[in-house]
Amino acid sequence: VLSKDIKKLEQDYPTLINQEFMRFYKLLYTSQGTDMVKTHTFQDKLDIPSLTKVPRDCLEGDLTEVEIQEAISCLDAGKSPGLDGFSIDFFKAFIPKIIKPLNDMYMQAIESQHLPDSLEQAMITLLLKPGKDPCLCGSYRPISLLNSDYKVFAKIIALRLEKVISQLVDYPVIAVSLDAKKAFDRSEWLYLLSVLQKMNFGPKFINMVKMLYNHPTAVIQTNSEISTLFSLERGTRQGCPLSPLLFTLAIEPLDIAIYSHDVISGFTTLQSRHVISLYTDDIMLNLINVNSIIPALTTLPQDYGIISGYKINVNKSVSMPLNIAATRLPLKPLSHCTSDPENCWNIAGLPSV
Template structure:
């Protein structure tokens, strides 16, 4: 574990000829977020020939804010809540101002539901706490009464069931906070689940960040917020691209497939209230964090079934589809940061997950379901991410067969695992729009998705506190059901440029035995690239292939804002052997991860 750029510094040195890295400090994954800084110090040569390694960690608890409120889904299961919700909705509908647009009416309805739910939850929590105390006292008094055993056996189970039911609610709430999706029968202790929740909060807390301007490490809340605000404002700001260059890039693709007329009509067919209710029903039990309104799928499912609101809801969804006009709450995002590998004092090693209001995600779930049924015809067969009837194991099996043949034939080809920097967060809106139009997507749908995904108001959650508004001008929001498919569409032109490049050789299959006769048209085509969403493996026959790859990467990046971290890209030998020529060539390219 290291912080900063100390990983390649030798820790042992004897004379001027012998030096190596043999000293380490290991730290657990649970303590990684607490790591503030690391350093290497040279000591007097007469004392030792080792360097002194040091680290500093924050042992105190990081101050946290209130974060986001979210409604307890257990409430939606209670008959009393559903009855009172219906009464409150009736009152809300009767007071809706008719002179404002449907989107604004919806943004009036949801805060009222949120306020009602918060008040109900407070009252119910107080009632449950009091009820448990009363029931426990009643049970103890009953046992002290020394009534006949027969009466005790008849009455105690009733009391115990009431107590257990309320205690189970506490465990279920702790489970939600802990974020676990399963548990063994013996793991029902509320204390155990609370501990998991606390550990998860520690793992996801940000204790310090590097200030790229001064180079120092900061830890105060104000400084953490300022650095995060600056980083994400820059990340979500577009680098200029030229529409003409994008169009030329797409026109250079031969035989680009397009959706047929039936598919286009299906994609923009009106959304019915049955479609909306069906999608909400599918995810009613999904533990997905809601957005800024705090209302999860289970609450939206109840609201969608309220008859007086059905016309308003249907109008909102169809206006979103046809005109790209949405409730403002659909583009009011909160972003939670999850740790990745590497130095957690740099924001590049935190994954931003958008917390989107569930009514907005129902819309993209409907579009996602429609697109999944038609997109297979336009995405090449070497992309297996998030597509129906395609599985990641397919590419793994292909690569395994390829490596077996390379090993038998002692072939020097290599594979490159591209590391795309913030792949989802760098997608340019103009590039995505032109790419979707080139594939034949209906212009109205393209406009709707472009309007929804770009121009969002984003606030980053830093230890429970939120930054000021950040305008998201580029990037697909991670956490949206539709983002993986949209990314596949964005990446497709890059993959197709490699596949159609006749100068790019890739891995060419050969006969293992000369005794077998074949014709050229029975051999598989050269294998050049395998992809699972943004995880891309490129197969190189020679250094010329690498030069062609860099050409395609540069051109793709210039029109899409995509960026590949060459120094994080990993190379591997297909036949398992080491080739000095490749190692030397890749070292010049700043690719050092080669076995």
């Protein structure tokens, strides 16, 4: 179903095409469940960093009108609005008039732990990925057009989180490239919340994050067709200011598991050991003793995927030999990238050479 070919749908049937995309994304955003026993078992084996008292307490403070104004100012102008039609440009133009009503709404929502229904609705537009077959539903990148009042609330949380995230995430600067299959769209919310709890985020901050995922809904837009609303059960929305930071925290346990594994070793310079770098939904590894590492490298992401929804796309994961000896190593199920690295070796959508 996920790779259903829609060529058979004639071009004069836009409604059928729209319905096909809606079925695809409704299935993609359906939760597969999170085994909390396995989640805690995985996390308890790791030395996951946690917030100290001072930054934790800072995140717990009440929202202020100053924060709302800062969030509105930080959001980029000229972006498409959500379903209500009010762009962030409108908010920027009328900041003095809307700050107090927004603050009142947010405070009431925090007290009830539920956002108004309109804030939870999004329109998903589709961008064709470079070089992909336009007749396959999976060839498109979903972008959520969110209402501006939702984005302002999410941006406030993001700005708070940006001030403390360096205490929790510290990647070494750093070649196997592991590609995640629709990583943002498959993130399980229960797992994400468990990571926030493990990292010692306070209850008020966690509740504000939970509010963004209480009961989100979306419609799919294809050309001039808009689907009916359907519920989302997992995924961090591409288009939400908070999503990249939440995804960064969610994948940090996998980073720690790989970096601290007894078998998985990178190379060492005079100052540091280089094993792993994370670029959004791409993982880049620098490895030696590769043949002994591959089994562990396969098992760890699988174990992590069971609890988080994360799934390695083996067909898009490649290795790049960095010396002549490495070219002779069989690295199944990964393929070598030797002849044209610019075409097969991309990190975060950009060629690495």
